[in-house]
Amino acid sequence: MPTDKKVETIVLMVDLQPKLTASLDKEKCTRLLQSICFFGDAINCLGIPTIMTEQVPEKLEPTHRNVKEHFSNAIFFQKDSFSAFGCEAFCRWLSDHGVKHIVVGGIETAICIFLTAQEAISRNLKVTVIADCVLGRREQDSIVSLEELSKRGVKILSSETILYSLMGTASHSKFRKISKLVRDRC
Numbered sequence: 001m002p003t004d005k006k007v008e009t010i011v012l013m014v015d016l017q018p019k020l021t022a023s024l025d026k027e028k029c030t031r032l033l034q035s036i037c038f039f040g041d042a043i044n045c046l047g048i049p050t051i052m053t054e055q056v057p058e059k060l061e062p063t064h065r066n067v068k069e070h071f072s073n074a075i076f077f078q079k080d081s082f083s084a085f086g087c088e089a090f091c092r093w094l095s096d097h098g099v100k101h102i103v104v105g106g107i108e109t110a111i112c113i114f115l116t117a118q119e120a121i122s123r124n125l126k127v128t129v130i131a132d133c134v135l136g137r138r139e140q141d142s143i144v145s146l147e148e149l150s151k152r153g154v155k156i157l158s159s160e161t162i163l164y165s166l167m168g169t170a171s172h173s174k175f176r177k178i179s180k181l182v183r184d185r186c
Helices: 026-046 065-070 088-096 109-122 139-151 159-167 175-184
Strands: 009-014 050-055 075-079 101-107 126-135 155-157
Touching: 009 026, 009 109, 026 050, 026 065, 026 101, 026 126, 026 159, 026 175, 050 088, 075 088, 101 109, 109 126, 109 139, 126 139, 126 159, 139 155, 155 159, 159 175
Parallel strands: 009 050, 009 101, 050 075, 101 126, 126 155
Antiparallel strands: none
């Protein structure tokens, strides 16, 4: 969603590429992608800008096509660093748009999600990790990483909690649409 205006909150989806998701537990990965697609539909409805990173896409393929469809206005940044902040263009975009809060999902929890969130904190950004929109190869590594991020001030919340928090009230203009997406969710 290209924008020239200042935005306080953005969604960042990290490295949702087929060659990376292939290393994850198949059943858990299916649930992850369903949650991410649900979240994408809701975020599009709310008009919140989304950034997607792709880890060396020429080797690891671009973002899952299905995911892209649910984040139709996403801005893409390629990276070779584990943290999204290793990408200068990403950092410049955040600075140019006055971003203060990053809502993060994607893979892998113990590596790219952890390092991105840690770097965001060091840059005085607020960070919320979408609990049902992150996954890693080893569950214990993911648990430890999320616990450590929580100790450092990162909020770990479910997608539905985040969506209703962003709306704030049932009188929000998109409340009915978001509520329907929630009811229809798998």
